[in-house]
Amino acid sequence: MDLDTPLQFQPLFQQYIWGGRRLGEVLNKPIGDQGIYAESWEVVDHGEDQSIVANGPLAGTSLRDLVTQHNAELFGQHAPCDSFPLLFKFLDAHRDLSVQVHPDDEGGAKLDPPDLGKTEAWVVLAAEPGSKLYAGLKPGIGRTELEAAIATKQTDQVLHVIQPQPGDCLFIPARSIHALGSGLLVAEIQQSSNTTFRLFDWNRTDKDGNSRQLHIDQSLETINFNQGPIGLQTPQTTDDPEVEQLVACDQFVLNRCTWQGPKSIGGEDRFHIVSVIEGQIKVDHPLFTQPLTAGQTMLIPAAAGTIQCMAESAAVVLDMFLPDS
Numbered sequence: 001m002d003l004d005t006p007l008q009f010q011p012l013f014q015q016y017i018w019g020g021r022r023l024g025e026v027l028n029k030p031i032g033d034q035g036i037y038a039e040s041w042e043v044v045d046h047g048e049d050q051s052i053v054a055n056g057p058l059a060g061t062s063l064r065d066l067v068t069q070h071n072a073e074l075f076g077q078h079a080p081c082d083s084f085p086l087l088f089k090f091l092d093a094h095r096d097l098s099v100q101v102h103p104d105d106e107g108g109a110k111l112d113p114p115d116l117g118k119t120e121a122w123v124v125l126a127a128e129p130g131s132k133l134y135a136g137l138k139p140g141i142g143r144t145e146l147e148a149a150i151a152t153k154q155t156d157q158v159l160h161v162i163q164p165q166p167g168d169c170l171f172i173p174a175r176s177i178h179a180l181g182s183g184l185l186v187a188e189i190q191q192s193s194n195t196t197f198r199l200f201d202w203n204r205t206d207k208d209g210n211s212r213q214l215h216i217d218q219s220l221e222t223i224n225f226n227q228g229p230i231g232l233q234t235p236q237t238t239d240d241p242e243v244e245q246l247v248a249c250d251q252f253v254l255n256r257c258t259w260q261g262p263k264s265i266g267g268e269d270r271f272h273i274v275s276v277i278e279g280q281i282k283v284d285h286p287l288f289t290q291p292l293t294a295g296q297t298m299l300i301p302a303a304a305g306t307i308q309c310m311a312e313s314a315a316v317v318l319d320m321f322l323p324d325s
Contacts, residue, residue, distance in 0.1 A: 001057055003066065003073035004303045005287055006266075006274075008296070009051035014039040020094030022185050026126060027090060027295030039091050042297040043273050045084035046192045056287045066301075076269035076302025077325045085116070086252055087192040088273050088297065088320060090125075090185070097180045098212065099134060099155060099200035101219045104174035108195055117174040120190035121233075121247045121254050123318060124168045125277055128183030133162040133170055135178050135230035142225050150216060155200035160229035169233040169246040169254070175224040187277060189320045191251050197222055248323065255319040259311035265319060267306040272321045274298050279315030284308040 011029055019038025024031040031037045044051050045063040053061045063084050072079045102118035103111070122133075134156075137146065141158045149158045159177065162170070164184070172178050177199065180186065197215035205211050235244040235256065242263075247254040257265070259281065266272045275297040282291045283298065285307065292298065300307055 002303065003058075003070040003301045004305075005056055006283060006285060006298045006300045006304055006307055007053050007058065008055045008298050009043060009063070010054045012041040012044060012049060012051065013037050014041065018093055018095040018097055018182075020092045022092040022094075022126070023090060023295075026185060028293065029090075029295060036094065037092065039089050040295075041087065041089045042275065043084070043086065043088045043299055044192065046087060046194055049194075070301070070303075073303035074271060074301045076271065078270060078302075078322050083192065085192055085322065086273065086320065087190050088275065089188050089190075090295065091180065091188055093180045093182055093184045093186070096182045096202055098198045098202070099159065099177060099179040100196050100198055101177050101222050102174050102193065102197070103195055103222050107175075107222060108193060111195060115195045116191045116193040118191050118193040118195060119172065119174045119249060119251045120188055121169060121171045121252075122180070122186040122188050123246065123254075123256070123277070124164045124166050124170075124184060124186050126185040127164050127166055131164065131183035132181035133164050133179075133184070134159040134181065135162055135170055135172065136160045136176060136227055137225070137229065139228055143220060143223075146223075146225075147220070150200070153203050156202065162232060164232070169235070169256075170230065171233050171247045171249070172230065173224075173227075173249070175222055176227060176230060177219075177223055178230070187275065187318060189247075189252055189254055189273070189318075243319070250323065253321055253323055257317040257319055259309070259315045259317060260313065261311060263309050263311060264306045265309060265317070266300040266304060268321075270302050270321050272300040272319055274300060275318045275320075277316050277318055279311060279313055281315050281317065282310040282312070284310065
């Protein structure tokens, strides 16, 4: 079969302790009536974590199998690729996440087993009053000051804090200290890696008084202490007045599209991850009999070219792809 049609995948849910219920309540994910759900992985090819095609003649096929069997059709100008390089997901932070840092590609390659680095970006979909993002260290904080804060269990006091609003975007290069605060619902695009060094967990303990495992030495060796505070992204205009660029880095490009009426997306001989975050769009393709609504995602393989869509009322769409090869 040719890989020349847009694809939808079955969401892969993660039930971490900091999750909540908004993946179902806001994004209409099928999480049932009970339980807490932290993440919905929409597009993933990482070890045993695999997106499974949900529509069309390739239904039931894993993303890894598509990479193996349809490499040139999937990646276009970026072929060959050994694995799908990006991971897209939604996160519901009902509680504060631990303060973390991820390695870059060089650091990830030294792990056993090796992994990619993890550069990522968040787009805030909903924020409760007082919600916070933690991004980088305060001005003047270096390794010595951070180690002193760790020793006194006051790591949070040296972190740069942002109070975000819906629509804000935060770009987090690999080796950046960061944390997602409680009350936030976000969309995240990242390198396909799951390597995390946990530096601080808010001095929390379980019912038996035990703390979660920390990775202080690995974190300190990984953090880029020359970075300082990280600010929110300033959207950049593009040639299309309905498209603004939120992030352009060596790992991915993240655009936000505000649509009304007929639109086209995809092409340029590369894959596109397209996710609706507000409103809905109709996809002009026989495999898409229902509109894509907020929280739904499709992958447009390179071989599928440009896909025509219709937004009958205002819709907001994230478009994610690899930079030019």
